[in-house]
Amino acid sequence: METHSFxxxxxxxxxxxxxxxxxAVRMYAPSVIGELFAGIVLGPSLFGWIxxxxxxxLMAEIGIILLLFEVGLETNIKSLIHSRGKSVxxxxxxxxxxxxxxxxxxxxxxxxxxxxxxxxxxxxxxxxIGITVRVLxxxxxxxxxxxxxxxxxxxxxxxxxVMLLALLYEFSIGGGINLLNVGKVFLFVSAFFVLAPVVARxxxxxxxxxxxxxxxxxxxxxxxxxxxxxxxxxxxxxxxPELLGGFAAGLALSRRFFIPxxxxxxxDEGFADxxxxxxxxxxxxxxxxxxxxxxxxxxLRDIDxxxxxxxLFTLFLFSVAFVGKMLGSTFIRENRFSRYMVGLSMVPxxxxxxxxxxxxxEGGIFSNEIYASLVLVIALTxxxxxxxxxxxxxxxxxxx
Amino acid sequence: METHSFxxxxxxxxxxxxxxxxxAVRMYAPSVIGELFAGIVLGPSLFGWIxxxxxxxLMAEIGIILLLFEVGLETNIKSLIHSRGKSVxxxxxxxxxxxxxxxxxxxxxxxxxxxxxxxxxxxxxxxxIGITVRVLxxxxxxxxxxxxxxxxxxxxxxxxxVMLLALLYEFSIGGGINLLNVGKVFLFVSAFFVLAPVVARxxxxxxxxxxxxxxxxxxxxxxxxxxxxxxxxxxxxxxxPELLGGFAAGLALSRRFFIPxxxxxxxDEGFADxxxxxxxxxxxxxxxxxxxxxxxxxxLRDIDxxxxxxxLFTLFLFSVAFVGKMLGSTFIRENRFSRYMVGLSMVPxxxxxxxxxxxxxEGGIFSNEIYASLVLVIALTxxxxxxxxxxxxxxxxxxx
Numbered sequence: 001m002e003t004h005s006f007x008x009x010x011x012x013x014x015x016x017x018x019x020x021x022x023x024a025v026r027m028y029a030p031s032v033i034g035e036l037f038a039g040i041v042l043g044p045s046l047f048g049w050i051x052x053x054x055x056x057x058l059m060a061e062i063g064i065i066l067l068l069f070e071v072g073l074e075t076n077i078k079s080l081i082h083s084r085g086k087s088v089x090x091x092x093x094x095x096x097x098x099x100x101x102x103x104x105x106x107x108x109x110x111x112x113x114x115x116x117x118x119x120x121x122x123x124x125x126x127x128x129i130g131i132t133v134r135v136l137x138x139x140x141x142x143x144x145x146x147x148x149x150x151x152x153x154x155x156x157x158x159x160x161x162v163m164l165l166a167l168l169y170e171f172s173i174g175g176g177i178n179l180l181n182v183g184k185v186f187l188f189v190s191a192f193f194v195l196a197p198v199v200a201r202x203x204x205x206x207x208x209x210x211x212x213x214x215x216x217x218x219x220x221x222x223x224x225x226x227x228x229x230x231x232x233x234x235x236x237x238x239x240x241p242e243l244l245g246g247f248a249a250g251l252a253l254s255r256r257f258f259i260p261x262x263x264x265x266x267x268d269e270g271f272a273d274x275x276x277x278x279x280x281x282x283x284x285x286x287x288x289x290x291x292x293x294x295x296x297x298x299x300l301r302d303i304d305x306x307x308x309x310x311x312l313f314t315l316f317l318f319s320v321a322f323v324g325k326m327l328g329s330t331f332i333r334e335n336r337f338s339r340y341m342v343g344l345s346m347v348p349x350x351x352x353x354x355x356x357x358x359x360x361x362e363g364g365i366f367s368n369e370i371y372a373s374l375v376l377v378i379a380l381t382x383x384x385x386x387x388x389x390x391x392x393x394x395x396x397x398x399x400x
Numbered sequence: 401m402e403t404h405s406f407x408x409x410x411x412x413x414x415x416x417x418x419x420x421x422x423x424a425v426r427m428y429a430p431s432v433i434g435e436l437f438a439g440i441v442l443g444p445s446l447f448g449w450i451x452x453x454x455x456x457x458l459m460a461e462i463g464i465i466l467l468l469f470e471v472g473l474e475t476n477i478k479s480l481i482h483s484r485g486k487s488v489x490x491x492x493x494x495x496x497x498x499x500x501x502x503x504x505x506x507x508x509x510x511x512x513x514x515x516x517x518x519x520x521x522x523x524x525x526x527x528x529i530g531i532t533v534r535v536l537x538x539x540x541x542x543x544x545x546x547x548x549x550x551x552x553x554x555x556x557x558x559x560x561x562v563m564l565l566a567l568l569y570e571f572s573i574g575g576g577i578n579l580l581n582v583g584k585v586f587l588f589v590s591a592f593f594v595l596a597p598v599v600a601r602x603x604x605x606x607x608x609x610x611x612x613x614x615x616x617x618x619x620x621x622x623x624x625x626x627x628x629x630x631x632x633x634x635x636x637x638x639x640x641p642e643l644l645g646g647f648a649a650g651l652a653l654s655r656r657f658f659i660p661x662x663x664x665x666x667x668d669e670g671f672a673d674x675x676x677x678x679x680x681x682x683x684x685x686x687x688x689x690x691x692x693x694x695x696x697x698x699x700l701r702d703i704d705x706x707x708x709x710x711x712l713f714t715l716f717l718f719s720v721a722f723v724g725k726m727l728g729s730t731f732i733r734e735n736r737f738s739r740y741m742v743g744l745s746m747v748p749x750x751x752x753x754x755x756x757x758x759x760x761x762e763g764g765i766f767s768n769e770i771y772a773s774l775v776l777v778i779a780l781t782x783x784x785x786x787x788x789x790x791x792x793x794x795x796x797x798x799x800x
Contacts, residue, residue: 001454003461004636011629014622025615054401055455061403215425218684222414225685229411236404281678282685284618285625 001053009050010059010289016042017288028394030138030386032131035288039295044302052296056289063290064130064351065232065246066283071133071142071151072250073276077197079148086332087152093328094153094346095160099125101320110313115172116370119360122168123374124321126161128350128382129154129243130290135386136345139393146338150345153328158241159189161352165359166239172363185239192238193248196231200252203227208271220278224253294351298379303372313373318380322347337396344392347385353378401453409450410459410689416442417688430538430786432531435688439695440779444702452696456689463690464530464751465632465646466683471533471542471551472650473676477597479548486732487552493728494553494746495560499525501720510713515572516770519760522568523774524721526561528750528782529554529643530690535786536745539793546738550745553728558641559589561752565759566639572763585639592638593648596631600652603627608671620678624653694751698779703772713773718780722747737796744792747785753778 016038024034042050050056080087099121106117132154136142142151163185207223228249235245253275304310329343357374360366366374416438424434442450450456480487499521506517532554536542542551563585607623628649635645653675704710729743757774760766766774 001458003458003642004633006458006461007629007633007636007642011626011633014626014629018616018619018622021616022614031616055458058401058403058406058455061406214422216418216421216431218681218688219418221681221685222418222688226411226414226418229407229414233404233407233411236407242403242407277677278681281618281621281681285621285682288618288622 001055006053006055009053009056012042012050013038013056013289013292014285017292021288028390030135030390032134032138032291033383033386035291036295036382039292040298040300041295042292043296043298045295045298045300048301050296052293056293056296059286060290060293061242062229063286063288063293065228065243066279067130067133067287067290068243068246069228069250070279070283071137072247072252073254073279074143075151075251075254076143076148077251077254079145080152083145083148083152086149086334087156089331090149090153090328090342090346091156091160093331094127094325095125095157095164097327098321098324099164101324102317105313105316105320109316112370116360116365118168118171119356119365120317120370120374122161122164123353123356123360124317124324124349124377124381125164126349126352126356127154127157127325127346128294128348128352129158131294131348131350131382131386132345134287134291135348135389138386139390141341141393145334146341146345149332149334149342153342153346155244155247157346158244158352159186162239162241165356169359172365188238189240192235192240193244196234196245196248197252200227200231200249204253211271211274220274221282224275224279225282227253294354294382297351297354298375300375300379302368303376304369307369307372310369310373310376313370314376314380317373317377321349321377321381337392340392341389344385344389347381349378349381353381401455406453406455409453409456412442412450413438413456413689413692414685417692421688428790430535430790432534432538432691433783433786435691436695436782439692440698440700441695442692443696443698445695445698445700448701450696452693456693456696459686460690460693461642462629463686463688463693465628465643466679467530467533467687467690468643468646469628469650470679470683471537472647472652473654473679474542475551475651475654476543476548477651477654479545480552483545483548484552486549486734487556489731490549490553490728490742490746491556491560493731494527494725495525495557495564497727498721498724499564501724502717505713505716505720509716512770516760516765518568518571519756519765520717520770520774522561522564523753523756523760524717524724524749524777524781525564526749526752526756527554527557527725527746528694528748528752529558531694531748531750531782531786532745534687534691535748535789538786539790541741541793545734546741546745549732549734549742553742553746555644555647557746558644558752559586562639562641565756569759572765588638589640592635592640592644596634596645596648597652600627600631600649604653611671611674620674621682624675624679625682627653694754694782697751697754698775700775700779702768703776704769707769707772710769710773710776713770714776714780717773717777721749721777721781737792740792741789744785744789747781749778749781753781 017035020034020038021031025031040046102121102124103117106112106120107114112120132150133142136147136150141147163182166185167182204227211219228246231245231249232242233245236242325346326343329339332339334342357366357371357378361371417435420434420438421431425431440446502521502524503517506512506520507514512520532550533542536547536550541547563582566585567582604627611619628646631645631649632642633645636642725746726743729739732739734742757766757771757778761771
């Protein structure tokens with residue numbers, strides 16, 4: 001790719017993201033919706049001005065891990081651990097219900113093959129942690145009890161999603177279901193989540209120490225980005241999604257970092273401030289690229305809008321994708337408003353669903369019609385909940 | 401490219417750049433030398449751990465235009481214009497002497513073909529503005545009179561280099577020399593330099609205005625990066641090197657921006673401060689990638705160290721590449737120290753020379769031996785002057 005055409009692509013993405021986000025906010029929608037629409041407008045769905053290049057994709061990936069890093073940075077581990085019971089309930093329900101309901105719709109109602117039905121279930125299972133987190137941030141709810149429950153649930157959901165993907169992939173290439181492998185992944189991921197924040201914290205203390213003796217400016221941006229990249233890579237190696245590495249690194253650098261023997265690991269306040277003020281511009285630069293990227297990935301033009309099967313399948317699937325994620329929230333003891341908000345937060349599927357759908361299409365598991373339906377379901381689950389949440393949030397007092 | 405292997409590559413580049421830069425500074429060398437060595441060590445010259453991917457290359461390109469943007473931001477246009485006479489002398493001499501001497505060495509002494517000789521001359525002609533600027537910054541000289549002369553000269557040199565490249569390229573594909581085209585490029589580039597800062601200034605005032613009414617954080621990083629990308633793209637379209645677009649955008653946003661009717665274009669001081677503090681971390685993140693990239697591009701292992709021709713040709717060529725750039729400084733009225741510093745500043749060839757050499761090799765114009773010599777000459781001109789300048793700078797009082 002020529003340098004100048006990459007520059008113009010990146011420029012268009014950044015400006016469109018900003019303009020659509022400003023418009024969205026003025027129309028009382030969360031800004032992330034604007035960024036997604038920017039991608040839909042620029043991409044194959046509408047004008048087709050931008051095709052996703054590898055560099056744009058990789059910069060988007062940096063964007064999402066940095067967003068999770070920022071969320072981790074502002075997370076209070078104590079309250080995250082405190083809400084773990086509810087998070088687990090939300091995550092497990094939000095994982096199994098859509099998967100099973102999606103499977104039933106495909107296998108029993110639309111008589112699709114076993115493998116296809118399993119993949120349809122998988123596609124509508126995983127929550128997009130990025131979209132969830134961004135919407136909560138847009139509504140200033142990321143530090144609320146709702147935010148902590150959803151965050152914990154989304155992390156668990158993401159891990160379950162990756163394990164399901166690995167299982168289904170092995171099944172699709174005829175390897176059968178290997179529960180030993182799944183157990184191994186689960187162990188690794190658990191180990192990662194226990195150890196990563198401690199290791200990251202130790203490294204950050206090293207950076208803090210180095211910061212005072214370094215003779216060249218710019219230590220914080222390069223070393224913190226390196227730290228985040230390292231944990232993203234480590235997460236991948238341990239079998240977890242990369243963005244969880246960013247989250248773990250953020251947790252470790254959080255001011256409210258808390259581990260049983262954590263007293264010795266305290267960095268000074270000034271250091272945390274410097275990290276925040278210097279990382280913010282970098283995070284603000286990269287994250288919009290991710291959401292535009294998700295919008296670009298939706299090829300809504302490919303959908304055969306005249307096919308009744310597409311409409312019917314979409315309708316059924318969307319219903320179970322929506323209800324399946326909402327069900328879990330009825331099992332936790334919170335007021336009505338919080339339950340709705342938690343439920344809605346888990347609905348967006350975004351890029352995770354698209355990865356599943358893409359895999360299914362490339363592997364010949366999904367026909368064009370089914371793929372189109374899935375893209376439509378993903379688009380609806382991604383776009384509607386943020387709007388509903390914003391609306392609900394402005395009516396909190398009426399609902400309770 | 402897989403996401404996690406990109407992450408690990410970027411991570412290694414960032415960390416190696418930092419470690420080698422810190423070592424360099426402790427060994428009294430400029431930090432840029434450390435970053436270049438990081439690239440040499442990681443790349444095909446030594447361990448071959450990192451191969452340049454498109455994404456790394458494009459991020460390096462962002463790095464260099466951002467560096468030029470930063471330099472522009474800190475440049476005082478008045479003193480740049482003030483030293484234009486000396487800059488022109490330095491640029492023209494530094495352009496013609498190496499070109500002609502390089503041609504003579506190749507054509508008359510080593511009896512190479514006409515086309516090859518012309519390309520050898522071209523390869524050792526263009527100064528690497530990035531390395532020059534970085535060394536001056538490392539020595540805190542970028543705002544000095546020396547800095548202003550060199551900066552002006554390097555910009556002119558870069559424009560001349562691109563015009564020469566265009567000319568030689570046409571000549572090499574049998575198109576003959578088209579002076580009309582060269583004149584057109586010259587006109588376009590001049591127009592760009594007169595108009596770009598004014599336009600960029602107007603846009604920045606728009607951003608400033610928008611900054612106060614925007615409801616979403618992060619306007620400055622995305623909009624300033626967009627501005628820089630836009631002018632880099634525009635520079636390319638007008639036939640100038642992309643990095644000069646970054647420089648023009650920086651000039652326009654400079655606190656010391658000055659144009660005849662400039663009074664109406666003043667933005668508030670606070671805005672300039674916000675731009676500087678928010679752009680710094682982004683610039684510090686991207687620029688080391690560029691210098692490591694230059695080091696990675698040097699394939700020193702490919703050189704046949706046992707060939708006497710390589711050694712002899714390298715020796716001759718390095719001498720004329722060095723002396724050719726130094727000659728111009730004898731024509732300007734400055735003290736001995738300043739003349740040496742200005743001359744040495746213009747010696748580094750870096751990535752510009754490598755682009756020429758690569759083009760020559762791909763086009764079959766350079767044999768392996770000649771290519772190897774050129775890479776060696778470029779490496780020497782890139783690495784020696786920064787060391788000499790640092791040493792000279794510490795002895796300023798003795799020399800004068």
